[in-house]
Amino acid sequence: MGGVCSRKRDQQVDEDGVQIQVSGRYGKSGSSKWLRTSFSRPVIDCQLGRESCPSLMELCIHKICEDIDRYTKFSMLPRDISQQIFDNFVDSHCLTSASLEAFRDCAIQDVNLGEYPEVNDSWMDIISSQGLSLLSVDLSGSSVTDDGLSLLKDCSNIQVLSFNYCDQISEPGLKNISGLSNLTSLSFKKSNTVTAEGMRAFSSLVNLAKLDLERCSRIHGGLIHLKGLTKLESLNIRYCKCITDSDLKALSGLTSLKELQMSCSNITDIGISYLKALVALSYLNLNRCGLSDVGCEKFSGLKNLKVLNMGFNNITDACLVHLKGLTNLESLNLDSCSIEDEGLANLTGLSLLKCLELSDTKVGSNGLCHLSGLTKLESLNLSFTLVTDSGLKKLCGLTSLKSLNLDARQITDAGLAAITSLTGLTHLDLFGARISDAGTNCLRHFKNLQTLEICGGGLTDAGVKNIKGLASLTLLNLSQNCNLTDKTLEMISGLTALVSLNVSNSRITNNGLQHLKPLKNLLSLSLESCKVTASEIRKLQSTALPNLVSFRPE
Template structure:
């Protein structure tokens, strides 16, 4: 039972309550936490973006059945861990954006039952990570935008149960300490200084990899050839060219590929033809021309295609797309050479639910007519 309440005193008698959601109630303060102290059967508590501090958390001391606690954006410190460490059933703890520093983080080591820990967007450094060594049950760890470097990863190299690791916007450069995390399914490295990927070659269970805005280049991609379980690969804004694409040819199981902003990809999109399982392809913000789009017309499993902001695309690109009948979302915005005439190619796309043609020469009237006469499932379209 989830509830969002203005006056928390009204729940004093609800002793069987198992789930309470008061996220984004920014009028909730420490004093409002006292009525919660009797909810001893509570398993899930969401306090995101309230004004609850360490004083308010102290009122929760008796909630020993808690398994999920969400404190995102709350102005708490690691002093609250004195209370939280007593929640012996706690499996998920979200401390994202709490403004935490290293001070007092030693008690993190007591949360040995945790499976999901989110410390993202805090001021913690490598010194804090030392306290995670014993959390051998962790399956998900978020360290996004923390002040940690490659050396700090030494503290988590023994967490072999990790399935998800988020390191985006950190100071990480080298990945040697990740080579033993063979259970990893998801790894996010966006906006780091990572270039070499050799230490990932043994992570054969990896399914989702985000390398966007890193220093990865064509040669780096060679290390990914062994990751045959990959399903989602984000290569946004990398300095890769047609020479790097063959290194991806072994990933025939890919369902999502993002090549947006890879401006050195000129031709070579025929090398994507092997990805017959692709359901989502994003190649916006580049220099694609009609021939590039024609080379992917065989990817008939595509459900999402983003071609926005490629200044050379014309109505012929829409003709190539007309055979991708599984498409549910098509974005061809900011392609100024696409006109009303190109709409004649889209009636076969009966599964389209979203169509974006903003900042093209397509007029709202012609697009509404297309929706009314040929695309009955289209519910979101621009321009309107």
């Protein structure tokens, strides 16, 4: 379903339906985080009616950072000032192994160096010198080894520790955190050296409330070491394909658990049976697990569930019968399940539902009548379903809707006309829908739109005239409309809030780029398969669009 304009299978989408870009590893140097920060002089503007005058503290800290070569030690300063100077160094990407020495024994509380380049064991001596003051440490993506981690063992007040994507932390290193009993949050995301035996060190972390082991591939059998962590409220074992039904038995006693994420695990209905005792659960992610209608029977007792993700499982309408009593449910994901119109009748009592994901199901126009009473619904995904223009009329009473996805070839101008009562929409996805210039007249009803995608190929410059008045747009995707010309860029030049613009596969040329100069907030620009060169985009970037960090062609 979805036709030639479909992009679902080429996208990466998180389990709550939000589009994301995922890198293969923590980017040490490729992160746009550093591209969006600068260490420029603060703007001093104290004219009447302005509020941009910096405080005396800000001026002092800026002056210290500006003359940093004059200072070799900050330990004589109050801790909060040292912390602000340190944070400034990190945010501006100016911290080096040499300048780090000035922060020895400063009693800093937070060391957040996630994704920061060149962090290794040589930095750990200074970090650990903060001693009992140290409360939060994030060294994700670093080259720190077991030896470096061992230096933190005396920083016994640490509450938050993150070593995501650290490939050199193993069992010997993990033993050093066993004494950090004040830890409330621990994260080793995508750390393939973390093993079941290494997890033995977690058993003494009695105050642990949040544990993240996403993409850890060697922890089968290790969950047994969590049995005594009675304060654990959140556990993330997504993409841990080593996890099986037997592992979940160890979780049955964690009655404080409120959030459990285990998508893409190798579990079945048998494993789900161990979850029925977790009555405090409010967030359960079972995306892409081996779940069937039989396993869904266990959900009926989880009365506190607010978020339930069952996307990409072998479930049918029979499963939804067991959800009727989950009246606190606010978000339900049934993406790519064998759900049909009749099954939606079981959702009519879920009056608190705000987000419903039905993408790639067998739901058609008849099933939408069962949604008419869900008046608090804010997000609805009907992409790649069997819903037609006539069925969309049944949504006209859902005036709380803010996000609506209608990426399907059978949706046309008539369907867009049927939803004009949904004036509160902020996100409208018509990616593959067959919308023409005439249909864009309906867009005048959606003054609050922040994101808009119309990529079915039916637009010309004439249709864009009805888009140029949507002043709140931050994302606009008009790709695959091959008849759009430079005139389109001229017409949208007034959409100064745009952060992302895609007009790929069109007749845009280098000459049209001049119209983008007013779009100072633009971070992402895609003009692939156009008569546009990377060199001309770079010129535009250097002269008029300094915030542009991603563009194609590049």
